[in-house]
Amino acid sequence: MFAQVRERQEMTADPETPLRADARRNRDQILAAAREVFATQGPEVPMEEIARTAGVGIGTLYRRFPDRDSLIRAVARASFAQVLDDTRSAATEEPTAWDALVRLVNRSHQLQASVHLSLTSPRAREVLHGDPEIEESRDELLAEFARIVEAAKAEGTMRPDVDAGDVVVLTAMVLHRPPGALATAVLAFDRAVAIVLDGLRARPGGTPAGSSLPGRPITVDDLGASALRGGADTAAGRRPTR
Amino acid sequence: MFAQVRERQEMTADPETPLRADARRNRDQILAAAREVFATQGPEVPMEEIARTAGVGIGTLYRRFPDRDSLIRAVARASFAQVLDDTRSAATEEPTAWDALVRLVNRSHQLQASVHLSLTSPRAREVLHGDPEIEESRDELLAEFARIVEAAKAEGTMRPDVDAGDVVVLTAMVLHRPPGALATAVLAFDRAVAIVLDGLRARPGGTPAGSSLPGRPITVDDLGASALRGGADTAAGRRPTR
DNA sequence: AACTATGTGGAAGGAAATCCTCCGGTTCGC
DNA sequence: GCGAACCGGAGGATTTCCTTCCACATAGTT
Numbered sequence: 001m002f003a004q005v006r007e008r009q010e011m012t013a014d015p016e017t018p019l020r021a022d023a024r025r026n027r028d029q030i031l032a033a034a035r036e037v038f039a040t041q042g043p044e045v046p047m048e049e050i051a052r053t054a055g056v057g058i059g060t061l062y063r064r065f066p067d068r069d070s071l072i073r074a075v076a077r078a079s080f081a082q083v084l085d086d087t088r089s090a091a092t093e094e095p096t097a098w099d100a101l102v103r104l105v106n107r108s109h110q111l112q113a114s115v116h117l118s119l120t121s122p123r124a125r126e127v128l129h130g131d132p133e134i135e136e137s138r139d140e141l142l143a144e145f146a147r148i149v150e151a152a153k154a155e156g157t158m159r160p161d162v163d164a165g166d167v168v169v170l171t172a173m174v175l176h177r178p179p180g181a182l183a184t185a186v187l188a189f190d191r192a193v194a195i196v197l198d199g200l201r202a203r204p205g206g207t208p209a210g211s212s213l214p215g216r217p218i219t220v221d222d223l224g225a226s227a228l229r230g231g232a233d234t235a236a237g238r239r240p241t242r
Numbered sequence: 243m244f245a246q247v248r249e250r251q252e253m254t255a256d257p258e259t260p261l262r263a264d265a266r267r268n269r270d271q272i273l274a275a276a277r278e279v280f281a282t283q284g285p286e287v288p289m290e291e292i293a294r295t296a297g298v299g300i301g302t303l304y305r306r307f308p309d310r311d312s313l314i315r316a317v318a319r320a321s322f323a324q325v326l327d328d329t330r331s332a333a334t335e336e337p338t339a340w341d342a343l344v345r346l347v348n349r350s351h352q353l354q355a356s357v358h359l360s361l362t363s364p365r366a367r368e369v370l371h372g373d374p375e376i377e378e379s380r381d382e383l384l385a386e387f388a389r390i391v392e393a394a395k396a397e398g399t400m401r402p403d404v405d406a407g408d409v410v411v412l413t414a415m416v417l418h419r420p421p422g423a424l425a426t427a428v429l430a431f432d433r434a435v436a437i438v439l440d441g442l443r444a445r446p447g448g449t450p451a452g453s454s455l456p457g458r459p460i461t462v463d464d465l466g467a468s469a470l471r472g473g474a475d476t477a478a479g480r481r482p483t484r
Numbered sequence: 485a486a487c488t489a490t491g492t493g494g495a496a497g498g499a500a501a502t503c504c505t506c507c508g509g510t511t512c513g514c
Numbered sequence: 515g516c517g518a519a520c521c522g523g524a525g526g527a528t529t530t531c532c533t534t535c536c537a538c539a540t541a542g543t544t
Binding site: 262263264265288289290300301304308309310 | 530531532533534535536540541542
């Protein structure tokens with residue numbers, strides 16, 4: 001099902017012209033490099049850096065993806081599709097919904113790319129907005145996510161006073177991995193993720209005093225209204241000249 | 243360099259030239275605007291945007307702060323100083339160390355600015371590195387923070403298998419507030435913070451199975467080595483021109 | 485009220501970073 | 515071995531951002 005999507009990914013080139021072997025290889029490297037660089041530095045990094053990371057020349061990059069938006073879209077499509085895939089795998093392979101969630105949050109670099117692109121970067125949001133393929137993947141992904149969260153609550157491993165939207169927000173926070181790559185930093189990061197997960201865990205004796213959450217559980221739809229669909233009003237605190 | 247000299251006149255306010263009333267007001271507005279804009283968009287936003295947010299002209303901004311670095315330093319100094327103040331207030335005024343921590347994490351926008359500047363932005367780290375006033379504030383702040391964490395563990399409200407560094411890392415994650423300002427988003431954010439805090443809370447019956455943290459507790463010094471002192475190796479994936 | 489030092493805004497020149505095209509040379513596939 | 519497809523990167527165009535400068539406005543003083 002997603003193999004089809006994968007194949008059609010020529011984007012700009014026609015499906016009828018299968019790429020030469022080296023071209024295809026380069027294209028994949030570009031996509032991988034872009035995903036990586038976008039995830040850590042946002043979607044506005046110089047094209048040259050992407051090309052360098054991919055080990056190709058700028059010319060090649062531009063031949064494959066005529067402009068930045070096109071590259072962003074391609075990365076987002078690939079990432080979303082693969083995250084959806086990962087999510088389904090996790091859901092079916094892991095013994096409990098909780099384990100599935102843990103696996104997703106811990107392992108998915110793709111997830112980092114997707115979340116970063118769709119949630120935290122205004123530029124990317126604008127570019128991605130309206131792309132039917134992406135919106136479909138995203139909706140399915142959120143639905144799948146919601147299913148896992150529900151299951152985790154039902155099996156008693158996740159606290160009952162949250163909803164999928166809460167988990168998505170937390171995931172977005174948690175995936176904002178800092179650039180440094182020192183051993184200590186990595187460890188600190190992993191520990192932080194574990195602590196956050198503990199915050200989502202169900203308490204044996206019910207919710208203890210003092211730790212009740214404000215408001216009501218955030219659903220996926222709540223999120224959709226504000227963040228995921230390209231909200232037009234991100235301009236907070238902007239004021240006309242005076 | 244000479245910017246520092248120049249700046250000391252303006253910064254510490256009092257020396258031989260007391261600013262005119264309106265000038266002082268504008269200066270404060272600039273600082274506030276810069277703090278806000280830096281916190282949400284990082285320290286590389288166009289100077290013009292800072293000026294616009296502050297409601298002043300670019301000329302005014304440059305007269306007060308001869309260059310960007312000077313402004314960054316001023317913001318960092320002010321933020322650190324105030325966070326230190328807030329932290330001490332919280333520590334003494336709140337009944338428990340846990341309450342103090344909660345108050346800090348929830349209320350301190352200054353904290354957001356400080357953390358963002360000192361932890362997540364390479365540019366800012368470089369600029370701030372070596373400034374004695376900032377380093378002193380920062381060290382005291384971390385020490386105070388460590389004290390609160392120790393107290394919270396001692397009073398039994400915080401899980402015993404973490405250390406202050408863990409809490410700092412979590413705080414940095416949590417303060418990465420997304421730009422959108424819709425009601426739902428704000429609520430979602432507050433809930434997420436509460437959930438993270440719950441992750442730090444001590445469990446009544448000890449640590450349940452499956453939620454033990456990897457590695458060992460991260461101390462403030464661990465952090466210092468990697469992130470807080472201006473590490474020379476922030477250039478991950480940066481390479482001279484081939 | 486008038487005077488002056490101090491402060492203000494923003495237009496504009498200049499520097500830097502980035503985009504993207506274009507073409508001589510290389511590699512693939514047959 | 516040959517043609518078509520592909521590659522890399524130099525370089526001109528363009529955008530973005532920094533910073534200076536000065537005519538006008540305002541605070542504080544006599």
